[in-house]
Amino acid sequence: MPSAVPRGQPQTYPNRRVYPNLEEHLSIKTSCFAHYHDVHHDDLPAKLKECSEYLAKWPADKVLNMWRAGEPEAVLETAVRYMSGCTTFKVNPEGALFMLDAFYDPEYNKRDYVGDVASQSAMARAHSCAAHAHYQKFKASDEERLSYTADERHYRRRQTLEVGYGQPAHTSLGFALHHASESARLGHVSAIVLRVGFTAREIGESLGVDLTEMTKRAKKHRPLWRAVEDRLDELYAEARQALQSAERDPSEYICSAEGCSTWSASRASLRLCSGKCPQDLKPRYCSKQCQVKVRPHLVVSVAL
Numbered sequence: 001m002p003s004a005v006p007r008g009q010p011q012t013y014p015n016r017r018v019y020p021n022l023e024e025h026l027s028i029k030t031s032c033f034a035h036y037h038d039v040h041h042d043d044l045p046a047k048l049k050e051c052s053e054y055l056a057k058w059p060a061d062k063v064l065n066m067w068r069a070g071e072p073e074a075v076l077e078t079a080v081r082y083m084s085g086c087t088t089f090k091v092n093p094e095g096a097l098f099m100l101d102a103f104y105d106p107e108y109n110k111r112d113y114v115g116d117v118a119s120q121s122a123m124a125r126a127h128s129c130a131a132h133a134h135y136q137k138f139k140a141s142d143e144e145r146l147s148y149t150a151d152e153r154h155y156r157r158r159q160t161l162e163v164g165y166g167q168p169a170h171t172s173l174g175f176a177l178h179h180a181s182e183s184a185r186l187g188h189v190s191a192i193v194l195r196v197g198f199t200a201r202e203i204g205e206s207l208g209v210d211l212t213e214m215t216k217r218a219k220k221h222r223p224l225w226r227a228v229e230d231r232l233d234e235l236y237a238e239a240r241q242a243l244q245s246a247e248r249d250p251s252e253y254i255c256s257a258e259g260c261s262t263w264s265a266s267r268a269s270l271r272l273c274s275g276k277c278p279q280d281l282k283p284r285y286c287s288k289q290c291q292v293k294v295r296p297h298l299v300v301s302v303a304l
Helices: 022-033 044-057 060-068 072-084 093-104 120-139 142-155 158-163 169-185 191-206 211-216 222-247 288-294
Strands: none
Touching (some): 022 120, 022 191, 072 120, 093 120, 093 142, 093 158, 120 169, 169 191, 191 222
16 A cells, blocks of 8 residues: 655744645645635634644654544545645645545445544545545646656556546546535535635636536536535625625726726726626626636635
């Protein structure tokens, strides 16, 4: 069996250890483990300090011992370290997927299989982590994809063997959709679950295909589309509230493109968005170039 968690050496500073890719470790763990309502981006230094202390308390050998003892949380922690490259030699989403197979592949290794003892929460977070790992492969550059293909040959996961090595990006997105939907079905809607859902939605719209309508006729990914629609409803409600507040004092109207300072005393002088957002929330732009520059619409990107 391939090795579990290769060790990375932290640098020691007066107040804490600084591990390579520490911030990425925190970001991925938050994106996969926390419900999106509970994600807050304040007080980053304190969170990084807490994360560093956790890694110092739980070095690779201790996590490995927990994993061998059949502890689901150790499998999840190892997967996050592989995805982030924190305390490992490199970013390795295939290594993370190899670990996560312990949750939902009984043939993975009977001694290490944890799917029969994992809680619903742990199982949901495992699917969320798997969605993130597959999403990493989907977003990979050509150079990264070559490295990930080499990792596929190293780990020889059953799923990878079934579809073949070095599959195109959309194959990884399909796997990410499956795991994101399973996480949502189990009640865990994390930031990565929404990111995967919105990414697929955006791709579908660019191709003129409404993926949510296609899958409503079947049950495939229905929990994910429901989570995406619920988040959109929240964002639209927040946007309407903000719009009502702004219109109480409409002293000037500004182009909605970030970084553009073009303004007008009249709303009618700005172009109305031609996208599919609700009519009462359509932003206005000074030019077609500004509208194209900010697609997808900001109200959707906030969810990610």
